[in-house]
Amino acid sequence: MARNRPGKSQRTTHRKNQTPRYLDALAANASGEIFELPGYAAVGMAGHRLVPLTSDTTVAMPYGSELMLLPDRIPLVFNIRKKTFQSLADNPYEPGQPIFPVAIFNSPGYVNAMVCAYEERPGAGFLPLFSYGAAGWGQGGFRSSVIQVDWERRQDLRLMPEDQVHDGVKRYRAAFPKNRLREHLEHCALVSGCPAAKNFFIGRCEAPLPSSRQCNARCLGCISLQNEPGISCCQERISFTPTPDEIREVATAHIEKVPDGVVSFGQGCEGDPLMVADVLRESIIDIRKQTANGTINLNSNASLPGQVERLFDSGLDSIRVSMNSVRESCYTAYFRPNGYTFDHVTESIRVAAKKGGHVALNYLNCPGVTDTPEEFESLCRFLSDHPVHLIQWRNLNYDPLRYVSIMKQADSQSESLGMDRVLSQLKKRFPALKHGYFNPPRQRF
Ligand code: SF4
Numbered sequence: 001m002a003r004n005r006p007g008k009s010q011r012t013t014h015r016k017n018q019t020p021r022y023l024d025a026l027a028a029n030a031s032g033e034i035f036e037l038p039g040y041a042a043v044g045m046a047g048h049r050l051v052p053l054t055s056d057t058t059v060a061m062p063y064g065s066e067l068m069l070l071p072d073r074i075p076l077v078f079n080i081r082k083k084t085f086q087s088l089a090d091n092p093y094e095p096g097q098p099i100f101p102v103a104i105f106n107s108p109g110y111v112n113a114m115v116c117a118y119e120e121r122p123g124a125g126f127l128p129l130f131s132y133g134a135a136g137w138g139q140g141g142f143r144s145s146v147i148q149v150d151w152e153r154r155q156d157l158r159l160m161p162e163d164q165v166h167d168g169v170k171r172y173r174a175a176f177p178k179n180r181l182r183e184h185l186e187h188c189a190l191v192s193g194c195p196a197a198k199n200f201f202i203g204r205c206e207a208p209l210p211s212s213r214q215c216n217a218r219c220l221g222c223i224s225l226q227n228e229p230g231i232s233c234c235q236e237r238i239s240f241t242p243t244p245d246e247i248r249e250v251a252t253a254h255i256e257k258v259p260d261g262v263v264s265f266g267q268g269c270e271g272d273p274l275m276v277a278d279v280l281r282e283s284i285i286d287i288r289k290q291t292a293n294g295t296i297n298l299n300s301n302a303s304l305p306g307q308v309e310r311l312f313d314s315g316l317d318s319i320r321v322s323m324n325s326v327r328e329s330c331y332t333a334y335f336r337p338n339g340y341t342f343d344h345v346t347e348s349i350r351v352a353a354k355k356g357g358h359v360a361l362n363y364l365n366c367p368g369v370t371d372t373p374e375e376f377e378s379l380c381r382f383l384s385d386h387p388v389h390l391i392q393w394r395n396l397n398y399d400p401l402r403y404v405s406i407m408k409q410a411d412s413q414s415e416s417l418g419m420d421r422v423l424s425q426l427k428k429r430f431p432a433l434k435h436g437y438f439n440p441p442r443q444r445f
Pocket residue numbers: 215216217218219221222223224225270271272300301322335
Protein backbone atom coordinates (compact mmCIF):
# COMPACT_ATOMS: atom_id res chain seq x y z
CA MET A 1 0.00 0.00 0.00
CA ALA A 2 1.35 3.43 -0.89
CA ARG A 3 1.84 5.58 2.18
CA ASN A 4 1.19 9.25 2.38
CA ARG A 5 4.18 11.59 2.37
CA PRO A 6 4.48 14.28 5.04
CA GLY A 7 2.73 17.46 4.01
CA LYS A 8 0.77 15.73 1.24
CA SER A 9 -2.74 14.49 1.60
CA GLN A 10 -4.21 11.43 -0.05
CA ARG A 11 -7.50 13.27 -0.02
CA THR A 12 -8.38 15.23 -3.10
CA THR A 13 -11.14 17.77 -3.44
CA HIS A 14 -14.14 16.60 -5.39
CA ARG A 15 -14.61 18.79 -8.48
CA LYS A 16 -18.02 20.35 -9.10
CA ASN A 17 -20.39 18.61 -11.58
CA GLN A 18 -18.54 15.32 -11.25
CA THR A 19 -20.46 12.22 -10.11
CA PRO A 20 -19.16 11.38 -6.64
CA ARG A 21 -17.07 8.21 -6.57
CA TYR A 22 -19.07 6.59 -3.78
CA LEU A 23 -17.52 3.82 -1.73
CA ASP A 24 -19.55 0.60 -1.55
CA ALA A 25 -21.08 0.08 1.88
CA LEU A 26 -19.57 -2.72 3.98
CA ALA A 27 -21.53 -5.19 6.06
CA ALA A 28 -20.83 -8.44 7.92
CA ASN A 29 -22.96 -11.51 8.40
CA ALA A 30 -23.47 -13.28 11.72
CA SER A 31 -20.34 -15.39 11.08
CA GLY A 32 -18.21 -12.26 10.75
CA GLU A 33 -17.71 -12.48 6.98
CA ILE A 34 -17.30 -9.00 5.55
CA PHE A 35 -18.67 -8.09 2.10
CA GLU A 36 -19.67 -5.02 0.13
CA LEU A 37 -23.21 -4.00 -0.81
CA PRO A 38 -23.20 -2.71 -4.41
CA GLY A 39 -25.77 0.03 -5.00
CA TYR A 40 -25.38 1.30 -1.44
CA ALA A 41 -22.69 3.79 -0.46
CA ALA A 42 -20.81 3.58 2.84
CA VAL A 43 -21.78 6.34 5.26
CA GLY A 44 -19.85 8.29 7.89
CA MET A 45 -21.54 9.73 10.96
CA ALA A 46 -20.75 12.69 13.23
CA GLY A 47 -23.54 13.14 15.75
CA HIS A 48 -26.70 13.44 13.64
CA ARG A 49 -24.78 14.33 10.51
CA LEU A 50 -24.61 11.55 7.90
CA VAL A 51 -22.32 11.80 4.87
CA PRO A 52 -21.86 9.23 2.06
CA LEU A 53 -18.18 8.30 1.76
CA THR A 54 -16.37 8.80 -1.53
CA SER A 55 -12.92 7.94 -2.83
CA ASP A 56 -12.07 11.62 -2.70
CA THR A 57 -12.80 12.00 1.00
CA THR A 58 -11.13 8.78 2.21
CA VAL A 59 -7.69 7.14 2.12
CA ALA A 60 -6.60 3.55 1.52
CA MET A 61 -6.93 1.59 4.77
CA PRO A 62 -3.78 2.45 6.76
CA TYR A 63 -1.42 -0.47 7.43
CA GLY A 64 -2.11 -2.05 10.82
CA SER A 65 -5.74 -0.94 10.96
CA GLU A 66 -8.41 -3.54 11.68
CA LEU A 67 -12.00 -4.01 10.55
CA MET A 68 -14.58 -4.82 13.20
CA LEU A 69 -18.16 -6.03 13.17
CA LEU A 70 -20.52 -4.06 15.45
CA PRO A 71 -22.76 -6.52 17.32
CA ASP A 72 -26.41 -5.67 18.10
CA ARG A 73 -26.38 -2.90 15.50
CA ILE A 74 -27.83 -2.10 12.07
CA PRO A 75 -25.80 -0.46 9.25
CA LEU A 76 -26.89 2.95 7.94
CA VAL A 77 -26.17 3.21 4.22
CA PHE A 78 -26.87 5.59 1.32
CA ASN A 79 -29.14 4.22 -1.41
CA ILE A 80 -27.38 5.58 -4.51
CA ARG A 81 -30.38 5.22 -6.87
CA LYS A 82 -32.92 6.76 -4.49
CA LYS A 83 -30.40 9.25 -3.02
CA THR A 84 -31.61 8.54 0.51
CA PHE A 85 -30.10 7.25 3.72
CA GLN A 86 -31.59 4.05 5.03
CA SER A 87 -31.00 1.40 7.64
CA LEU A 88 -30.49 -2.13 6.40
CA ALA A 89 -31.22 -4.75 9.04
CA ASP A 90 -31.12 -7.59 6.48
CA ASN A 91 -28.94 -8.28 3.47
CA PRO A 92 -30.87 -6.78 0.49
CA TYR A 93 -29.43 -9.51 -1.73
CA GLU A 94 -30.29 -12.32 0.71
CA PRO A 95 -33.56 -11.35 2.41
CA GLY A 96 -33.92 -12.67 5.93
CA GLN A 97 -30.14 -12.76 6.55
CA PRO A 98 -29.26 -10.20 9.26
CA ILE A 99 -26.30 -7.95 8.59
CA PHE A 100 -24.13 -5.86 10.90
CA PRO A 101 -22.14 -2.62 10.45
CA VAL A 102 -18.40 -2.81 9.81
CA ALA A 103 -16.12 -0.15 11.35
CA ILE A 104 -12.37 0.39 11.21
CA PHE A 105 -9.97 0.72 14.14
CA ASN A 106 -7.34 2.94 12.57
CA SER A 107 -3.62 2.70 13.24
CA PRO A 108 -1.81 5.34 15.30
CA GLY A 109 -1.29 8.64 13.51
CA TYR A 110 -4.72 8.67 11.84
CA VAL A 111 -7.60 10.74 13.24
CA ASN A 112 -11.13 9.57 12.53
CA ALA A 113 -12.86 12.14 10.30
CA MET A 114 -16.17 10.32 10.77
CA VAL A 115 -17.38 7.30 12.69
CA CYS A 116 -19.18 4.30 11.26
CA ALA A 117 -22.92 5.01 10.73
CA TYR A 118 -25.28 2.66 12.52
CA GLU A 119 -28.36 2.33 14.69
CA GLU A 120 -28.74 0.13 17.74
CA ARG A 121 -31.00 -2.90 17.69
CA PRO A 122 -33.34 -3.15 20.71
CA GLY A 123 -31.50 -4.38 23.81
CA ALA A 124 -28.04 -3.62 22.37
CA GLY A 125 -25.15 -3.76 24.85
CA PHE A 126 -22.19 -1.36 25.06
CA LEU A 127 -19.63 -1.61 22.28
CA PRO A 128 -16.21 -2.77 23.50
CA LEU A 129 -13.64 -0.01 24.19
CA PHE A 130 -12.37 0.72 20.69
CA SER A 131 -12.82 3.59 18.26
CA TYR A 132 -15.17 2.94 15.38
CA GLY A 133 -14.08 4.82 12.25
CA ALA A 134 -16.11 4.89 9.03
CA ALA A 135 -14.92 2.62 6.20
CA GLY A 136 -16.02 1.42 2.79
CA TRP A 137 -14.83 -0.36 -0.34
CA GLY A 138 -13.47 1.46 -3.41
CA GLN A 139 -10.63 1.48 -5.91
CA GLY A 140 -10.06 -2.22 -5.29
CA GLY A 141 -9.59 -2.03 -1.54
CA PHE A 142 -10.87 -0.96 1.86
CA ARG A 143 -10.82 2.77 2.46
CA SER A 144 -10.99 4.76 5.67
CA SER A 145 -12.42 8.15 6.61
CA VAL A 146 -9.35 9.54 8.38
CA ILE A 147 -6.90 12.42 8.43
CA GLN A 148 -3.23 11.57 8.89
CA VAL A 149 -1.53 13.70 11.55
CA ASP A 150 1.68 11.77 12.25
CA TRP A 151 3.97 10.01 9.79
CA GLU A 152 6.38 8.47 12.28
CA ARG A 153 6.45 4.66 12.23
CA ARG A 154 6.97 4.35 15.99
CA GLN A 155 4.32 1.66 16.43
CA ASP A 156 4.63 -0.02 13.05
CA LEU A 157 4.89 -3.72 13.94
CA ARG A 158 6.82 -4.38 10.71
CA LEU A 159 9.73 -2.56 12.36
CA MET A 160 9.63 -4.80 15.46
CA PRO A 161 10.93 -8.23 14.41
CA GLU A 162 10.12 -10.88 17.01
CA ASP A 163 13.72 -12.17 17.11
CA GLN A 164 14.95 -8.70 18.09
CA VAL A 165 12.30 -8.47 20.82
CA HIS A 166 13.40 -11.88 22.19
CA ASP A 167 17.07 -10.87 22.05
CA GLY A 168 16.25 -7.73 24.08
CA VAL A 169 14.26 -9.75 26.59
CA LYS A 170 17.25 -12.09 27.14
CA ARG A 171 19.69 -9.20 27.38
CA TYR A 172 17.68 -7.25 29.98
CA ARG A 173 16.83 -10.42 31.94
CA ALA A 174 20.54 -10.97 32.37
CA ALA A 175 21.21 -7.30 33.17
CA PHE A 176 18.35 -6.79 35.68
CA PRO A 177 17.24 -10.25 36.88
CA LYS A 178 15.31 -8.93 39.90
CA ASN A 179 13.71 -5.88 38.29
CA ARG A 180 9.89 -6.28 38.47
CA LEU A 181 9.24 -3.47 35.99
CA ARG A 182 11.43 -5.23 33.40
CA GLU A 183 9.48 -8.41 34.11
CA HIS A 184 6.13 -6.59 33.72
CA LEU A 185 7.24 -5.14 30.36
CA GLU A 186 8.31 -8.62 29.25
CA HIS A 187 4.73 -9.80 29.75
CA CYS A 188 3.43 -6.71 27.89
CA ALA A 189 5.74 -7.35 24.92
CA LEU A 190 5.51 -11.15 24.69
CA VAL A 191 1.96 -11.88 25.84
CA SER A 192 -0.07 -8.70 25.26
CA GLY A 193 1.87 -7.69 22.11
CA CYS A 194 2.25 -4.09 23.34
CA PRO A 195 4.23 -2.10 20.73
CA ALA A 196 5.61 0.33 23.34
CA ALA A 197 7.06 -2.56 25.38
CA LYS A 198 8.45 -4.18 22.20
CA ASN A 199 10.21 -0.91 21.39
CA PHE A 200 11.87 -0.97 24.80
CA PHE A 201 13.32 -4.44 24.22
CA ILE A 202 14.42 -3.62 20.68
CA GLY A 203 15.83 -0.27 21.76
CA ARG A 204 13.96 2.20 19.58
CA CYS A 205 11.90 5.39 20.05
CA GLU A 206 9.87 5.45 23.27
CA ALA A 207 9.89 3.13 26.29
CA PRO A 208 6.98 2.82 28.75
CA LEU A 209 7.38 3.25 32.52
CA PRO A 210 4.04 2.11 34.02
CA SER A 211 4.03 2.73 37.74
CA SER A 212 0.64 3.50 39.28
CA ARG A 213 -2.11 1.15 40.42
CA GLN A 214 -4.57 3.91 41.22
CA CYS A 215 -6.32 6.86 39.69
CA ASN A 216 -8.37 9.80 40.91
CA ALA A 217 -10.58 9.84 37.81
CA ARG A 218 -13.18 7.34 36.60
CA CYS A 219 -13.11 7.87 32.86
CA LEU A 220 -16.07 6.36 31.05
CA GLY A 221 -13.65 4.72 28.61
CA CYS A 222 -10.80 3.80 30.98
CA ILE A 223 -9.19 0.76 29.38
CA SER A 224 -7.59 -0.53 32.59
CA LEU A 225 -10.45 -0.27 35.13
CA GLN A 226 -14.21 -0.48 34.58
CA ASN A 227 -17.09 -0.66 37.01
CA GLU A 228 -19.72 -0.37 34.27
CA PRO A 229 -21.43 -3.72 33.81
CA GLY A 230 -21.18 -4.78 30.19
CA ILE A 231 -17.87 -3.03 29.46
CA SER A 232 -14.68 -5.01 29.81
CA CYS A 233 -11.15 -3.62 30.10
CA CYS A 234 -8.72 -4.44 27.34
CA GLN A 235 -5.61 -3.84 29.49
CA GLU A 236 -4.63 -5.27 32.83
CA ARG A 237 -3.39 -2.72 35.37
CA ILE A 238 0.08 -3.10 36.79
CA SER A 239 -0.29 -4.82 40.16
CA PHE A 240 2.61 -3.15 41.99
CA THR A 241 4.43 0.17 42.16
CA PRO A 242 8.01 -0.21 40.99
CA THR A 243 10.73 1.27 43.17
CA PRO A 244 12.62 4.36 41.97
CA ASP A 245 15.58 2.07 41.39
CA GLU A 246 13.60 -0.31 39.17
CA ILE A 247 12.33 2.66 37.13
CA ARG A 248 15.81 4.15 36.84
CA GLU A 249 17.28 0.86 35.61
CA VAL A 250 14.70 0.51 32.83
CA ALA A 251 14.75 4.20 31.85
CA THR A 252 18.52 4.61 31.72
CA ALA A 253 18.97 1.31 29.85
CA HIS A 254 16.65 2.71 27.17
CA ILE A 255 18.18 6.18 27.06
CA GLU A 256 21.71 4.79 26.89
CA LYS A 257 20.71 2.70 23.86
CA VAL A 258 18.57 5.46 22.30
CA PRO A 259 20.14 8.81 23.27
CA ASP A 260 17.31 10.81 21.66
CA GLY A 261 14.68 8.36 22.91
CA VAL A 262 11.69 9.07 25.14
CA VAL A 263 10.72 7.35 28.40
CA SER A 264 7.13 7.87 29.48
CA PHE A 265 5.20 7.52 32.69
CA GLY A 266 1.45 7.05 32.17
CA GLN A 267 0.50 4.00 30.12
CA GLY A 268 -2.64 2.11 29.21
CA CYS A 269 -1.80 -0.57 31.78
CA GLU A 270 -1.86 1.69 34.83
CA GLY A 271 -3.81 4.32 36.74
CA ASP A 272 -2.53 7.88 36.79
CA PRO A 273 1.19 8.25 37.54
CA LEU A 274 0.63 11.38 39.65
CA MET A 275 -0.81 9.03 42.28
CA VAL A 276 2.78 7.89 42.93
CA ALA A 277 4.45 11.26 42.34
CA ASP A 278 7.03 10.73 45.10
CA VAL A 279 8.30 7.56 43.43
CA LEU A 280 8.41 9.31 40.06
CA ARG A 281 10.27 12.27 41.52
CA GLU A 282 12.96 10.10 43.09
CA SER A 283 13.38 8.08 39.91
CA ILE A 284 13.66 11.22 37.73
CA ILE A 285 16.36 12.62 40.03
CA ASP A 286 18.23 9.28 39.82
CA ILE A 287 17.91 9.10 36.02
CA ARG A 288 19.22 12.63 35.65
CA LYS A 289 22.17 11.83 37.95
CA GLN A 290 23.13 9.08 35.51
CA THR A 291 22.42 10.75 32.14
CA ALA A 292 21.43 14.08 30.65
CA ASN A 293 20.28 12.36 27.44
CA GLY A 294 16.76 11.32 26.49
CA THR A 295 13.37 12.86 27.17
CA ILE A 296 11.46 12.09 30.36
CA ASN A 297 7.76 12.46 29.68
CA LEU A 298 4.60 12.21 31.78
CA ASN A 299 1.24 11.16 30.29
CA SER A 300 -1.35 12.14 32.87
CA ASN A 301 -4.73 13.56 33.79
CA ALA A 302 -2.67 16.44 35.26
CA SER A 303 -4.95 16.65 38.27
CA LEU A 304 -2.30 17.68 40.81
CA PRO A 305 -0.53 20.91 39.81
CA GLY A 306 1.68 20.93 42.92
CA GLN A 307 3.07 17.50 42.05
CA VAL A 308 3.47 18.47 38.39
CA GLU A 309 5.60 21.42 39.52
CA ARG A 310 7.80 19.20 41.72
CA LEU A 311 8.32 16.74 38.87
CA PHE A 312 9.44 19.49 36.49
CA ASP A 313 11.74 20.81 39.21
CA SER A 314 13.27 17.31 39.39
CA GLY A 315 14.03 17.07 35.67
CA LEU A 316 10.81 16.10 33.88
CA ASP A 317 10.91 17.37 30.27
CA SER A 318 7.35 17.16 29.02
CA ILE A 319 3.75 16.45 29.94
CA ARG A 320 0.88 15.12 27.86
CA VAL A 321 -2.46 16.08 29.39
CA SER A 322 -5.48 13.92 28.60
CA MET A 323 -8.77 15.63 27.79
CA ASN A 324 -11.86 14.60 25.89
CA SER A 325 -13.05 18.21 25.79
CA VAL A 326 -11.89 21.67 26.81
CA ARG A 327 -15.39 22.40 28.14
CA GLU A 328 -15.52 21.71 31.85
CA SER A 329 -19.05 20.25 31.60
CA CYS A 330 -18.03 17.66 28.98
CA TYR A 331 -14.68 16.97 30.64
CA THR A 332 -16.33 16.28 33.97
CA ALA A 333 -19.02 14.07 32.43
CA TYR A 334 -16.34 11.86 30.85
CA PHE A 335 -13.46 11.93 33.37
CA ARG A 336 -15.69 11.91 36.47
CA PRO A 337 -12.85 13.37 38.59
CA ASN A 338 -12.61 12.44 42.22
CA GLY A 339 -11.07 15.13 44.44
CA TYR A 340 -9.96 17.50 41.67
CA THR A 341 -11.60 19.73 39.07
CA PHE A 342 -10.99 20.95 35.54
CA ASP A 343 -9.28 24.06 37.02
CA HIS A 344 -6.57 21.85 38.54
CA VAL A 345 -5.87 20.43 35.08
CA THR A 346 -5.52 23.86 33.50
CA GLU A 347 -3.36 24.99 36.41
CA SER A 348 -1.01 22.04 35.74
CA ILE A 349 -0.70 23.20 32.13
CA ARG A 350 0.28 26.69 33.29
CA VAL A 351 2.75 25.33 35.85
CA ALA A 352 4.38 22.99 33.31
CA ALA A 353 4.91 25.79 30.81
CA LYS A 354 6.14 28.17 33.53
CA LYS A 355 8.79 25.59 34.39
CA GLY A 356 9.90 25.48 30.75
CA GLY A 357 8.27 22.10 30.05
CA HIS A 358 6.78 20.99 26.76
CA VAL A 359 2.98 20.73 26.97
CA ALA A 360 0.85 18.52 24.76
CA LEU A 361 -2.86 17.83 24.88
CA ASN A 362 -3.92 14.23 24.49
CA TYR A 363 -7.14 15.33 22.81
CA LEU A 364 -9.61 12.45 22.58
CA ASN A 365 -11.50 12.77 19.35
CA CYS A 366 -15.04 11.67 18.55
CA PRO A 367 -16.62 13.34 15.50
CA GLY A 368 -20.02 14.68 16.53
CA VAL A 369 -18.56 16.18 19.72
CA THR A 370 -14.97 17.23 18.94
CA ASP A 371 -15.98 18.96 15.71
CA THR A 372 -19.07 20.81 16.95
CA PRO A 373 -18.92 24.61 16.68
CA GLU A 374 -19.20 24.83 20.49
CA GLU A 375 -16.18 22.60 21.10
CA PHE A 376 -14.15 24.18 18.32
CA GLU A 377 -14.69 27.74 19.59
CA SER A 378 -13.94 26.60 23.15
CA LEU A 379 -10.76 24.96 21.94
CA CYS A 380 -9.67 28.16 20.19
CA ARG A 381 -10.28 30.15 23.37
CA PHE A 382 -8.47 27.51 25.41
CA LEU A 383 -5.45 27.58 23.12
CA SER A 384 -5.34 31.38 23.26
CA ASP A 385 -5.36 31.26 27.06
CA HIS A 386 -3.10 28.27 27.71
CA PRO A 387 0.46 27.52 26.64
CA VAL A 388 -0.03 24.31 24.62
CA HIS A 389 2.72 23.35 22.15
CA LEU A 390 1.22 20.28 20.53
CA ILE A 391 -2.12 18.53 20.12
CA GLN A 392 -1.78 14.75 20.07
CA TRP A 393 -4.93 13.60 18.32
CA ARG A 394 -6.27 10.31 19.65
CA ASN A 395 -9.45 8.55 18.65
CA LEU A 396 -11.69 8.09 21.67
CA ASN A 397 -12.18 4.42 22.49
CA TYR A 398 -15.84 4.45 23.46
CA ASP A 399 -19.23 3.58 22.01
CA PRO A 400 -19.75 6.62 19.71
CA LEU A 401 -23.56 6.90 19.83
CA ARG A 402 -23.62 6.58 23.60
CA TYR A 403 -20.77 9.06 23.96
CA VAL A 404 -22.59 11.67 21.88
CA SER A 405 -25.71 11.12 23.93
CA ILE A 406 -23.81 11.56 27.25
CA MET A 407 -22.09 14.68 25.93
CA LYS A 408 -25.45 16.12 24.84
CA GLN A 409 -26.69 15.76 28.38
CA ALA A 410 -23.58 17.59 29.58
CA ASP A 411 -23.63 20.51 27.12
CA SER A 412 -24.93 21.58 23.73
CA GLN A 413 -23.60 19.82 20.62
CA SER A 414 -24.70 21.45 17.36
CA GLU A 415 -24.24 20.11 13.84
CA SER A 416 -20.60 19.05 13.32
CA LEU A 417 -18.27 21.21 11.24
CA GLY A 418 -16.18 18.26 10.06
CA MET A 419 -12.82 17.21 11.48
CA ASP A 420 -10.97 18.29 8.34
CA ARG A 421 -12.34 21.82 8.80
CA VAL A 422 -11.41 21.83 12.48
CA LEU A 423 -7.83 20.83 11.70
CA SER A 424 -7.40 23.25 8.82
CA GLN A 425 -8.88 26.15 10.83
CA LEU A 426 -6.63 25.37 13.81
CA LYS A 427 -3.60 25.44 11.54
CA LYS A 428 -4.64 28.87 10.25
CA ARG A 429 -5.51 30.38 13.61
CA PHE A 430 -2.58 28.88 15.53
CA PRO A 431 0.29 28.50 13.08
CA ALA A 432 2.85 27.72 15.83
CA LEU A 433 0.74 24.91 17.29
CA LYS A 434 1.93 21.43 16.26
CA HIS A 435 -0.26 18.42 15.51
CA GLY A 436 0.74 14.80 15.83
CA TYR A 437 0.20 11.51 17.61
CA PHE A 438 3.42 10.45 19.37
CA ASN A 439 5.33 12.04 22.26
CA PRO A 440 8.17 13.97 20.64
CA PRO A 441 11.79 13.78 21.84
CA ARG A 442 12.98 17.14 23.15
CA GLN A 443 15.09 17.66 20.01
CA ARG A 444 11.76 18.23 18.28
CA PHE A 445 10.10 20.49 20.88
S1 SF4 B 1 -7.15 9.16 33.82
FE1 SF4 B 1 -6.40 7.30 32.75
S2 SF4 B 1 -6.17 5.73 34.36
FE2 SF4 B 1 -7.44 7.41 35.20
S3 SF4 B 1 -9.54 6.72 34.86
FE3 SF4 B 1 -8.96 8.04 33.12
S4 SF4 B 1 -8.17 6.59 31.58
FE4 SF4 B 1 -8.24 5.47 33.51
